[in-house]
Amino acid sequence: MLFNPxxxxxxxxxxxxxxxxxxxxxxxxxxxxxxxxxSGSERQLILERRTYLVSTLLTWVFASELISLMxxxxxxxxxxxxxxxxxCATGVLNVNAWGWPALxxxxxxxxxxxxxLAINHLDNxxxxxxxxxxxxxxxxxxxPLVMVEAFVQLQYFLGLKPNLITSCCGSLFSSExxxxxxxxxxxxxxxxxxxxxxxxxxxxxSGTWFLWRKSGGWVFSSLSVGAFIASLAGxxxxxxxxxxxxxxxxxxxxxxxxxxxxxxYALYLPLFAATALALATGAVSRWKHxxxxxxxxxxxxxRLAWLSMMLYALFFSVATFFVLRSSLVxxxxx
Amino acid sequence: xxxxxxxxxxLIDFTLSSLMRRKGKNIGLLIVYGLIVFLLASxxxxxxxxxxxxxxxLQGAPEIVLQRMVAGRHALIPADYLDAIESxxxxxxxxxRLWGYFYDPAVGANYTVxxxxxxxxxxxxxxxxxxxxRIRGVAEGDFFSLRSDKGKTYVFKVKSLLDSESELxxxxxxxxxxxxxxxxxxxPEGRLTDIILKVRNPREVQKVAEKxxxxxxxxxxxxxxxxxxxxxxxxxxxxxxxxxxxLGALLAFVIFAWDKxxxxxxxxxxxxxxxxxxxxxxxxxxxxxxxxxxxxxxxAFTLGYLAAYLHVFYSSAVLFEPxxxxxxxxxxxFDLVPFVDGLQLATLFFFTVFxxxxxTIIPIWQxxxxxPDAIMR
Numbered sequence: 001m002l003f004n005p006x007x008x009x010x011x012x013x014x015x016x017x018x019x020x021x022x023x024x025x026x027x028x029x030x031x032x033x034x035x036x037x038x039s040g041s042e043r044q045l046i047l048e049r050r051t052y053l054v055s056t057l058l059t060w061v062f063a064s065e066l067i068s069l070m071x072x073x074x075x076x077x078x079x080x081x082x083x084x085x086x087x088c089a090t091g092v093l094n095v096n097a098w099g100w101p102a103l104x105x106x107x108x109x110x111x112x113x114x115x116x117l118a119i120n121h122l123d124n125x126x127x128x129x130x131x132x133x134x135x136x137x138x139x140x141x142x143x144p145l146v147m148v149e150a151f152v153q154l155q156y157f158l159g160l161k162p163n164l165i166t167s168c169c170g171s172l173f174s175s176e177x178x179x180x181x182x183x184x185x186x187x188x189x190x191x192x193x194x195x196x197x198x199x200x201x202x203x204x205x206s207g208t209w210f211l212w213r214k215s216g217g218w219v220f221s222s223l224s225v226g227a228f229i230a231s232l233a234g235x236x237x238x239x240x241x242x243x244x245x246x247x248x249x250x251x252x253x254x255x256x257x258x259x260x261x262x263x264x265y266a267l268y269l270p271l272f273a274a275t276a277l278a279l280a281t282g283a284v285s286r287w288k289h290x291x292x293x294x295x296x297x298x299x300x301x302x303r304l305a306w307l308s309m310m311l312y313a314l315f316f317s318v319a320t321f322f323v324l325r326s327s328l329v330x331x332x333x334x
Numbered sequence: 335x336x337x338x339x340x341x342x343x344x345l346i347d348f349t350l351s352s353l354m355r356r357k358g359k360n361i362g363l364l365i366v367y368g369l370i371v372f373l374l375a376s377x378x379x380x381x382x383x384x385x386x387x388x389x390x391x392l393q394g395a396p397e398i399v400l401q402r403m404v405a406g407r408h409a410l411i412p413a414d415y416l417d418a419i420e421s422x423x424x425x426x427x428x429x430x431r432l433w434g435y436f437y438d439p440a441v442g443a444n445y446t447v448x449x450x451x452x453x454x455x456x457x458x459x460x461x462x463x464x465x466x467x468r469i470r471g472v473a474e475g476d477f478f479s480l481r482s483d484k485g486k487t488y489v490f491k492v493k494s495l496l497d498s499e500s501e502l503x504x505x506x507x508x509x510x511x512x513x514x515x516x517x518x519x520x521x522p523e524g525r526l527t528d529i530i531l532k533v534r535n536p537r538e539v540q541k542v543a544e545k546x547x548x549x550x551x552x553x554x555x556x557x558x559x560x561x562x563x564x565x566x567x568x569x570x571x572x573x574x575x576x577x578x579x580x581l582g583a584l585l586a587f588v589i590f591a592w593d594k595x596x597x598x599x600x601x602x603x604x605x606x607x608x609x610x611x612x613x614x615x616x617x618x619x620x621x622x623x624x625x626x627x628x629x630x631x632x633x634a635f636t637l638g639y640l641a642a643y644l645h646v647f648y649s650s651a652v653l654f655e656p657x658x659x660x661x662x663x664x665x666x667x668f669d670l671v672p673f674v675d676g677l678q679l680a681t682l683f684f685f686t687v688f689x690x691x692x693x694t695i696i697p698i699w700q701x702x703x704x705x706p707d708a709i710m711r
Contacts, residue, residue, distance in 0.1 A: 003570070003571045003574030003575065003578075004570045004571075004573070004574055005378065005570075005573055005574055005577045005681050005685070006677060006680075006681045007574070008574060008577055008578065009680075009681045009684035009685055010684075012684065012685075013684050013688065016688070016689075016692055020692065049616070049703040052616050052617065052620060052699060052702065052703065053695075053696070053699040056620060056695055056698075056699060057695060060691060060692070060695065064684075064688060067680060067683065067684070068684070070680065071677070071680045071681065071684070074676060074677045074680065075677060078677050079570075081562065081563060081566045082563055082566050082567050082570070083563075084559075084563070124617070162563070162567050
């Protein structure tokens with residue numbers, strides 16, 4: 001194992017977060033079993049007080065998961081100097097089989113955390129806590145994810161041996177590569193272009209529909225997941241080429257490097273925030289029929305959708321800006 | 335949104351005045367917290383700057399150094415190997431080097447003696463590094479003696495000193511003419527210490543190294559990339575070791591924070607009771623406590639980090655120098671280049687603010703759920 005402070009920090013955080021969630025899950029089980037808002041018993045009072053603790057714990061858990069996601073990527077980027085063959089985060093994630101799963105798990109936890117926080121926020125505004133069972137059930141679903149993530153990440157770091165030879169992004173993200181990544185990289189730029197802007201447009205239309213007719217929140221959410229995946233694919237097969245000004249360089253991590261003006265941050269931060277907000281929109285708008293929540297949903301859900309669409313718009317404008325600014329000219333060859 | 339921000343503003347205002355009412359306790363916490371940040375940040379800034387420095391120094395190093403091995407030991411390399419190497423495609427230039435170490439019993443230090451075609455040195459002239467000049471007390475124009483392998487002492491005139499900018503690499507360096515070097519060391523004509531190769535295309539370095547080993551099986555190529563990688567790992571590892579040692583201190587801090595947060599004074603309890611009696615909800619008390627933690631954390635983090643910055647870059651990290659830098663009699667003196675990045679800050683956050691917050695969540699919650707009547711009765 002490599003004894004880096006960021007690695008120690010990441011392991012420490014995953015362990016502490018798992019413990020916090022385990023504690024919260026214990027309370028969640030009690031709440032699921034005995035919660036009865038109509039009762040005035042002592043047990044109910046204790047449970048109501050404990051919900052505050054769980055909310056606080058989980059807010060911190062998901063905040064730390066967000067920072068640890070960023071630290072994970074940043075750390076992979078900075079360790080690329082220590083492995084033969086690695087030139088950016090791709091190579092470091094490739095060092096063993098656990099790297100990519102750890103990253104994907106972190107992403108999934110980030111998005112589920114956003115949904116949980118949105119539901120929690122909504123629930124706290126209803127006087128009778130109508131979603132209490134829903135959110136604690138959701139918490140029990142997230143717990144195994146976090147535990148698996150802690151395990152996978154630990155395996156990944158334990159398997160980081162400096163004498164391993166890894167492959168750089170040039171070989172993984174190339175049209176000759178096999179599997180999904182190879183397919184994405186070898187997408188024709190014209191197809192990628194259509195997918196990239198098409199999915200974005202569909203999502204924007206559904207968002208507008210939602211704002212206008214106050215219905216179809218879940219459609220907006222699902223389309224935004226589609227737009228998220230299409231955007232990542234578009235980043236690899238299309239936008240990346242223009243950022244690097246190189247027709248064969250597809251890496252989604254090298255954009256984070258200072259040599260490319262940290263372009264990746266301007267792209268990924270709005271994209272991730274927008275997707276999280278869109279998922280939250282779907283999760284919140286679903287509860288319009290609950291009497292104590294309908295007023296809150298009425299005012300909150302459109303706000304979330306609006307913010308999400310603004311951030312998507314920002315993402316697409318930044319991406320378009322990078323394509324237009326670039327001195328790479330590909331259009332005549334498609 | 336406006337109402338939300340106004341509410342938080344009032345909460346912060348209230349929290350600040352509440353913190354000021356208990357100056358002693360909170361300043362104590364701030365000092366301990368800041369000290370923890372200071373320790374960790376110092377280690378981090380210092381080892382990061384050292385890594386950076388090593389990288390900068392090696393930037394100008396040759397891509398490949400070729401050594402001859404005899405029975406697994408480094409041996410002198412014949413000069414005619416140069417011809418065999420020059421014909422390898424991709425090699426932009428070769429140079430045979432003559433260098434070695436000299437132990438000086440007078441000061442108990444090792445010098446690096448090296449032949450250089452620059453400086454146009456005559457047989458009895460040398461150029462020395464700043465470290466040697468300091469330890470031997472010789473300056474330009476003074477005389478400087480070295481003992482040969484036959485036990486005979488030769489006196490050299492110091493032609494000039496190497497400038498202190500490159501001190502990290504040149505502090506123990508003695509530059510000398512080839513003739514004088516061969517007389518001093520007894521290395522015969524036609525033999526060199528090692529050979530350096532310049533390879534213009536970095537992607538060909540590996541291939542060139544393979545060809546070298548195939549063509550000259552008794553040699554060992556050392557790649558610059560490998561040295562860089564090793565430095566990177568070593569400094570990161572040393573930093574990690576110090577961090578693990580400091581984890582004990584961190585744990586003590588967590589217990590301290592937990593204790594501070596759970597041992598509410600009677601006055602604080604009364605305060606929370608009154609707040610709840612006048613209509614604050616549990617959530618409001620939690621929010622107030624959140625701001626309290628945020629204010630303390632932010633102040634401690636800023637103070638600690640600033641102090642660490644001053645410590646590392648203005649006092650050369652007096653506290654951690656021996657552990658992180660290593661030591662030697664002739665150690666270079668150098669100023670580190672300040673370097674701060676997001677990775678450092680995020681890591682530091684997880685080592686300080688995160689444990690503090692986790693330690694205080696439960697005590698804060700316990701304080702916030704107390705019934706007003708239970709306290710005021």
